[in-house]
Amino acid sequence: MNAPADHLTEMLRGLRLDGVDYSRCQLAAPWGVAYPQSREACFHFISRGSCWLKTPEGEWLELQDGDAVLLPQGGDHVLASSPEVVASPPCNCRVREAYGNVFDVEGGGSGEHMLVFTGRMTFNVDLDHPLLRLMPDMMRMSDFMANEPGIPHLLEAMGREVAMDRVGAGGILARLADVLAAAIIRAWVERGCGAAKGWVAAARCPQIGKVLAAIHAHPERDYTVESLAELMGASRSGFAERFAEVVGETPARYVAQVRMHQARQWLARDKLRIAVVAQRLGYESEASFSRAFKRVTGQAPSQVRAAGETQPTGMFTPMATAAE
Secondary structure (H helix, E strand, O other), rough: OOOOOOOHHHHHHOOOOOEEEEEEEEEOEEEEEEOOOOOEEEEEEEEOOOEEEOOOOEEEEEEOOEEEEEEEOOEEEEEEEOOOOEEEEOOEEEEEEEEEOEEEEEEOOOOOEEEEEEEEEEEEOOOHHHHHHOOOEEEEHHHHOOOHHHHHOOOOOOOOHHHHHHOOEEEEEHHHHHHHHHHHHHHHHOOOOOOOOOOOHHHOOHHHHHHHHHHHHHHOOOOOOHHHHHHOOOOHHHHHHHHHHOOOOOOOHHHHHHHHHHHHHHHHHOOHHHHHHHHHHOOHHHHHHHHHHHHHHHHHHHHHHHHHHOOOOOOOOHHHHHHO
């Protein structure tokens, strides 16, 4: 008998890191840096010493040697040698490009030194993706290490690659980051974190998970409630009721959100013409697609295409500064 399909793998298959930049930050107390809200995920790994993190909710947490945190939604936060230090925007740091997408950063005062690896990760989806909408502002690696024993080894491997300055380290770091992000998300889902409804609950439901995997894999298809019910192996009414119970919204609305999320990517990132996007999604006219897009997103396709996609700022821009 075949093992049940891994629907979480199917849904994560479409979630990738388009870009990763790293900074190797050697900081001396007192120091403090404020990281503003960003459309990139932010990652910090304490390799030597300790520091304090002010979370997007305003809570201070002490991070020790070996700790790591991921802020998947790029929420504003602060890293500092102590909560008493006044954090500053980047201005007086010393930056050197070590190789590829890795930068050396030095800053702070003349006190105790510490070493932190910081990364900016750009996902291939925007913050409106159903998965990213449900993820918490911050994930601490220690919360997952018991159930995901590979995470410490991935962190150690990333630290070694950054430290050794070897040829090809940038590419290896990008792949390790991909695996690390997937491992963190998997551990979060498997532990039942997050809301009782929505993407997380659906990923743990074999029947609904199969349907969501298909929608995310092929958002361009013209799904109907009947075709999705057939995929699940249920009646139309039974499927619709079960889907709404688990996901928290109707199948039609969820499909529309995923399709328009894909349309946003084609328009903003790939700069496809509106008529081409409309055709790909099976609309009879550009006008009918535009109406549907605005109804779901609140914006006209022309606005999204003209605005384009916010580009990564680079790892070396929001780095440590000398404390005042």
